[in-house]
Amino acid sequence: MNDPYQVLGVSENASDEEIKKAYRELARKYHPDNYHDNPLADLAQEKMKEINAAYEEITKMRSGSKSGGGSYGGGYGSAYGGYRGGSSGGYQQYSGQSASGSSVLQQVRVAINTGNLSRAEALLANYSDHNAEWNFLRGAVCYRRGWMDEAKRYYQTACQMDPSNPEYRQALEYMENGTRSAYRPNGGQFGTELCGGNPCLTLCCLWTLCNGGGYWFCC
Amino acid sequence: MFGYVKPPLQALPQEETERFRRIYCGLCHTLGHRYGTAARFILNYDFTYLAILLSGVEEGESRSARCFASPVRRREYLVSDGAMELAADESVILAYWQLRDGVEDHDWLHGLKYRGLSAVLEPAYRKAAKLCPGFDESTRTQLRLLSDLEKENCASMDRAADAFAVLLGAAAREVDDPIRQRVLEQILYHLGRWVYLVDAADDLKKDAASGNYNPVALRFGLTDGIWTAEARREFAATLDHSIHMMATAFELWDFGVWTPILETTFYTGLFHVGKAVLDGTFRTARCGEDRKKSKNVEEST
Numbered sequence: 356m357n358d359p360y361q362v363l364g365v366s367e368n369a370s371d372e373e374i375k376k377a378y379r380e381l382a383r384k385y386h387p388d389n390y391h392d393n394p395l396a397d398l399a400q401e402k403m404k405e406i407n408a409a410y411e412e413i414t415k416m417r418s419g420s421k422s423g424g425g426s427y428g429g430g431y432g433s434a435y436g437g438y439r440g441g442s443s444g445g446y447q448q449y450s451g452q453s454a455s456g457s458s459v460l461q462q463v464r465v466a467i468n469t470g471n472l473s474r475a476e477a478l479l480a481n482y483s484d485h486n487a488e489w490n491f492l493r494g495a496v497c498y499r500r501g502w503m504d505e506a507k508r509y510y511q512t513a514c515q516m517d518p519s520n521p522e523y524r525q526a527l528e529y530m531e532n533g534t535r536s537a538y539r540p541n542g543g544q545f546g547t548e549l550c551g552g553n554p555c556l557t558l559c560c561l562w563t564l565c566n567g568g569g570y571w572f573c574c
Numbered sequence: 575m576f577g578y579v580k581p582p583l584q585a586l587p588q589e590e591t592e593r594f595r596r597i598y599c600g601l602c603h604t605l606g607h608r609y610g611t612a613a614r615f616i617l618n619y620d621f622t623y624l625a626i627l628l629s630g631v632e633e634g635e636s637r638s639a640r641c642f643a644s645p646v647r648r649r650e651y652l653v654s655d656g657a658m659e660l661a662a663d664e665s666v667i668l669a670y671w672q673l674r675d676g677v678e679d680h681d682w683l684h685g686l687k688y689r690g691l692s693a694v695l696e697p698a699y700r701k702a703a704k705l706c707p708g709f710d711e712s713t714r715t716q717l718r719l720l721s722d723l724e725k726e727n728c729a730s731m732d733r734a735a736d737a738f739a740v741l742l743g744a745a746a747r748e749v750d751d752p753i754r755q756r757v758l759e760q761i762l763y764h765l766g767r768w769v770y771l772v773d774a775a776d777d778l779k780k781d782a783a784s785g786n787y788n789p790v791a792l793r794f795g796l797t798d799g800i801w802t803a804e805a806r807r808e809f810a811a812t813l814d815h816s817i818h819m820m821a822t823a824f825e826l827w828d829f830g831v832w833t834p835i836l837e838t839t840f841y842t843g844l845f846h847v848g849k850a851v852l853d854g855t856f857r858t859a860r861c862g863e864d865r866k867k868s869k870n871v872e873e874s875t
Contacts, residue, residue: 502732547848
């Protein structure tokens with residue numbers, strides 16, 4: 356395994372506080388919530404495992420050499436412990452039973468989970484009953500293909516057809532507001548319309564003024 | 575289409591802006607060596623990003639030289655390596671087909687400019703197409719698809735953006751490592767999608783006046799080129815999803831020395847450009863007296 360300190364990006368002399376901070380930042384970055392339905396969620400999950408293992412190893416090493424090491428387990432280990440196994444990874448989301456009990460739609464869910472989007476699309480195209488679940492799954496395929504606007508519209512239709520379904524509602528909610536809670540270094544807010552705050556605005560003005568289409572480099 | 579992806583230079587420490595300059599100049603020199611002086615004029619920030627994304631974790635050797643853009647002061651530039659050569663080849667292909675697209679889009683008289691420029695670039699293009707036949711082929715296919723969608727007035731902005739996004743994503747196919755390829759493809763796909771949509775948003779008013787195809791106007795039913803609050807909110811949300819996809823992909827590969835530049839671009843720069851375009855301040859900030867200001871900043875650094 357890689358050097359656990361290197362994995363967390365801290366030096367071996369880092370204080371317990373610094374290590375905890377570095378771990379927390381990385382865990383926020385690679386957290387399954389940040390890779391919700393992301394086609395690269397499997398890679399993020401690997402990263403998360405690596406980070407958890409590194410943190411655990413450092414904790415163990417340090418608690419072995421010091422008597423007061425017990426403070427580690429409580430605070431953070433348990434907070435993020437739940438994600439270790441990957442139980443909430445994006446890919447698991449559609450493995451649940453098909454709401455309408457259709458075996459075809461169940462196969463679509465399996466195809467999406469395994470990343471076989473062409474198969475999922477073909478199955479959906481041949482399924483004539485365009486019910487709420489069909490719309491939801493079309494949306495899920497669109498999202499993974501990067502067709503974010505279409506995804507949202509299918510989720511909307513699914514919600515209109517079956518307003519009480521929490522799975523559909525959650526998907527639509529994510530399309531509307533999900534990126535606001537996305538990871539951004541140093542905790543800033545994520546979003547095109549959210550960059551109006553003071554430090555941002557100053558930067559924005561300075562920066563747009565200083566870019567004359569390549570001119571900056573030539574003069 | 576090009577010119578929207580830019581580094582937020584003021585948000586970066588000087589060390590990083592200089593690094594960006596070195597690869598920018600390096601790509602220019604690479605284009606010059608490989609394709610002759612004429613090809614150097616296609617250089618832009620977008621192609622520089624392509625070179626950065628394709629580069630390794632370490633910055634290569636750099637030299638310094640005078641050039642036509644900086645005839646007095648010697649500028650440091652990165653010596654070409656495989657990544658920059660690939661970026662140069664792909665840039666030539668993209669630039670050429672964009673010019674050909676301009677020829678198709680305009681009548682004989684207004685197409686003259688594009689016809690002339692593409693003729694100048696033709697020998698460079700032929701060489702590049704021979705070096706990257708796969709990329710050339712997919713660029714052609716995607717642009718044909720795009721022009722068909724424009725002709726049929728396609729109202730799905732995702733479908734239209736997809737044609738351009740796939741085109742850019744194909745630039746990652748020459749990369750060997752399978753994980754790196756997946757990461758780059760996702761970054762480039764969403765960069766392409768974002769660029770296409772931002773470009774369409776930037777042209778809203780112009781297209782409303784001229785009656786040209788505009789997928790964003792069609793999607794939101796904006797006939798006069800003015801945003802409704804609701805449409806603007808929805809559009810920003812869809813841009814944010816693409817930026818999020820780029821940022822999350824970016825975190826899954828070690829971009830080494832290029833990390834700070836890419837990080838500020840994905841987490842800050844794209845938001846600012848998107849907002850400026852939505853506010854209608856993007857174009858005004860690009861021309862006129864602001865150039866003078868940029869010169870002052872340059873001199874003081």
